Amino acid sequence: MRHQILRTGVILFGVLFILGVIRLFLPRFESSLEKAAQQKLAVPFEFALPSGWRMAAMPVALRFDSPLGSEHGGLTYNAQPFGARDVSSLPHLGDDLNGCYGYNSDFDDPVRAVADGLVIYANDVGGGWGGIVILLHRLRDNRLVQSFYGHLNRIETQIYDVVHRGQVIGTVGDAGGQYYAHLHFEMRAFANPYIGAGYGEMAVGWLDPTAFILEHRGAAQDDLIPSPGGYKLESEKRNEFR
Numbered sequence: 001m002r003h004q005i006l007r008t009g010v011i012l013f014g015v016l017f018i019l020g021v022i023r024l025f026l027p028r029f030e031s032s033l034e035k036a037a038q039q040k041l042a043v044p045f046e047f048a049l050p051s052g053w054r055m056a057a058m059p060v061a062l063r064f065d066s067p068l069g070s071e072h073g074g075l076t077y078n079a080q081p082f083g084a085r086d087v088s089s090l091p092h093l094g095d096d097l098n099g100c101y102g103y104n105s106d107f108d109d110p111v112r113a114v115a116d117g118l119v120i121y122a123n124d125v126g127g128g129w130g131g132i133v134i135l136l137h138r139l140r141d142n143r144l145v146q147s148f149y150g151h152l153n154r155i156e157t158q159i160y161d162v163v164h165r166g167q168v169i170g171t172v173g174d175a176g177g178q179y180y181a182h183l184h185f186e187m188r189a190f191a192n193p194y195i196g197a198g199y200g201e202m203a204v205g206w207l208d209p210t211a212f213i214l215e216h217r218g219a220a221q222d223d224l225i226p227s228p229g230g231y232k233l234e235s236e237k238r239n240e241f242r
């Protein structure tokens, strides 16, 4: 009888001790759950806009040029225009710009900012994309548009840099040898730094890049004058193409 009471006591003590130990770790477990919940609540980068002062410091894009070749797109051709359907019959959301000699002749050629603007994404995501740069531009009427540069071999700028029309922001790449080197170039009517798939049926918010640049060139086709702001920034020297 005494032995039984003793044994029950020992077991009871053991159970209480184990419960106590578990309770010790509970607050940490809870706080890590809380952290996870907070991380989920954080705005995903696809919807994150730069801070107010960065947006306010954005230059107004008065002119737009071609991102490849000369200012008006000389020495290039458009291998797959906006709206062309791929093998899966989805419309292309941009232009595939190539150097005039085709194949990989344009590999590592300079890719230039189409207008003065703010870098809102600059990262090598690998996969089918490789390097991606997204610029945000403010038009004269305060509307925001963005230019998207895909398959970059090198990225020559970084997030939140203010860049000027004609400034080298990267070089033409082939996404790790998946395609002949070319620049996948999109113009978009929305502001958030969204990557996307390059093709899509519901293409609301995507603009015809060639038509947009022609319409917003702000100069005669033979006018090849660089952005005045391009000479001012020290960061421009870092981004000079060599």
Ligand SMILES: [Zn+2]
Residues within 6 Å of the ligand: 080, 092, 094, 095, 096, 183, 184, 185, 198
């Ligand atoms: Zn493309």
